[in-house]
Amino acid sequence: MLTISRLVADPALGLRIVTPELAERLSAEIRWLHTTELPDPSRYIRPGELVLTNGLWYPRVSAEQFVDALVRAGAAGLVFGLTAQTPALPEELVALCIARDLPLVELCIGVPFAALTRAAARIQNEVLQAELTATVRRGNALATALSRGSGAVGVLEILRGDTELPLLVVDRRGRCLAAIGCAPTAEQIRLAAAALNRTPPPLEVDLLVAAPSPLYLVEGAMGEIDAGLYCLEPAAAMTAADREALDQAARFLSLEVTKQQAVQAIEARFAAELLEMILSGPGRTGEVSQRLRAYGVPDGSLAVFALAPADEDVPLDDIADAAGAIFAAHGIPVFTAAGSRDVVAVCPWERTAAELPIFAGELSADIVRRASARRIVIGLGELAAVAGLREQLVRAREVCQVLRAQDGPDTATFADIATHRMLLGLLDPQVLNRFTDQVLGAVRAHDARARTELEHTLRVFLANDGRWGVTAAALHVHVNTLRNRMARIAELTGRDVDRLADVVDLFLALTGPQRG
Structure with missing residues (x-):
């Protein structure tokens, strides 16, 4: 990428870094070069541009006013071109640039600004060529990996050659298709799958504590979102090259997901046919x-x-x-x-x-x-x-x-x-409910209305195999009381506990669903 450090590295330009303490700013990407001699150029400078000047503004405004204008505009730095009229940098300019965190570079006498512009264009062209070459190379590698059946894992392994980011591929059903550089937790996989089932899916998902994780959508055969490529690092940690690589990989993963869907459809049909043959x-x-x-x-x-x-x-x-x-x-x-x-x-x-x-x-x-x-x-x-x-x-x-x-x-x-x-388990629950209501409905209604315990009495009686004395003792009632209750149950149900067929009906009804 185009940076101040890369321009300075060209010996033909005769550039000298005056503020080496601002190393991080010197290696930051710059958008382009802007030449100006205006006392206040802030309205015309775009953020990230490197300003070139010979200091013709110096007699009209102070160095502080000019530097402050560049800072307001978000300039990436300042290149001061020395001339016969200004053979040395103004001392106050150096101190101001350091104080305002604005990189300052000195351009020696005799080198025109056009030389810097040509060098910047050459660097930009080299960057674009390198990016295009990397994209083509990565595309070929991804296509080869998929054609050899490497699957989602193969795609992530190809990406590993371009980025060290931890990556994760999850489908809508919550299956981890591949992971590299990380060991995702079950909760992360669950959240990743849940995000894919939202309409529309988000661009970032809270898989990390510090910041959301970027999501690159993977489409299936019908154009629906079937999987997602997640970066388990905040978006701020990614470079433009990282984002381009992941976006390209997501498109190739779409091919893999489509292929897998076709294979699964064939396998499902094959399995269904075999199941029918067995049956x-x-x-x-x-x-x-x-x-x-x-x-x-x-x-x-x-x-x-x-x-x-x-x-x-x-x-x-x-x-x-x-x-x-x-x-x-x-x-x-x-x-x-x-x-x-x-x-x-x-x-x-x-x-x-x-x-x-x-x-x-x-x-x-x-x-x-x-x-x-x-x-x-x-x-x-x-x-x-x-x-x-x-x-x-x-x-x-x-x-x-x-x-x-x-x-x-x-x-x-x-x-x-x-x-x-x-x-009973094989019956439709609604059928079993209707049978139970037909047999015990009147008993349950009587219990609810009169606050009796006829259903409980019947359960204890059958649980004790119809033994009168044992049942009476279990209920803490006299045998005659038990006989009266059982007679009342016979009236309400139309079934006599002395007949086997009626006992079977009562037993099956009690085994069915209970009313709470």
Whole structure:
């Protein structure tokens, strides 16, 4: 860039720095050169310009007035050209420039200001050429990295050759696609993703304590913002070259994100087709086996998992991604597919069947951490060959939905919950609510109106397997009182506890949702 120090470094110009103590100002970028002999040129000088003068104003105004005018205008510095009439710098000018923090440079007699202008133009041209060369070189390197499949990580590695800034790439789903020069925290990644989902996304995000972090938006295939390139340094710490490099990298990252979206769409379609083949039954065993081998899953003993989040707002794609990464970390090839309500995973299982629930528990806990979910439930099928996958998959998915509807264990097999609770768990909650209201509605209304405890009495009676004496003792009432209560329940419900079918109705209604 064009600076006073760079001009002074040209020996042909005959420049001498008079204020070396202002080293920081001497190395600051200057916009251009401005020649003037006006007593007050402040109206014509742009901020950042280097002022050239022979001091013809000196007889009309004091050095203090002239220097103050330059300071008001925001001049980058002052070059005083010596002449036969002024062969030496005015002494007061040096002291004033130091006091006003204005760099002062002396130009020897005989060197015209035009020489400085030509030198500045040459330097600017060299800077522009260097920037263009750097942009072309970086563009070629970025294109090569993406063509070789280096992804977002490869893009940041290319940037590392031009800047030492800590960089982070995050997508809208809160996944860290790449990071270099930093170790982002979970909270920083969360804030970064949240910013991308705002409309419109901000240009800076509060990821740092000291100052906001600059954000460079990365567009996907449909022109929507799908990711962001963040610099984990304040914008003030970035140079113009840094900003240009990051802006260029963001455009190349858009190509990578678009490519990944296309690949993910193909993979999702491929996975959905395989899932349909499995569910179609053993008639397509050969095709299923061939497709599974494409995922690295060989024939043999296969384990089937059905995974789902307890929180509806956790995307199933995030669950699938986390599960795939965990299986890979264990060195287990796996096929995963995100359905409408769960994620299916099929993998070879060479360990014992007893170890499968243990692994499922660890898998659930790991996904909770990776996907920032409150709870992940996993239904397990029994070990099976390819021909038996359909039955085990259906069972695993049924178990998964039961676990999701209940506050019980996070993992289970079909055998673990093959009771009335599984059937209730598979029912639509509205259907179960209507059934409960039909059976117990009158009892609950009576309790609310008369302040009785008929529903509680019924619960204790059934919990004690219909034993009159044990129930009466548990309720601290006489057996006759208990019989009167049960008779009143029979009147209100139309169901007699001496008939098995009626007991089943009452028991299932009590097992359903309770009114608080």
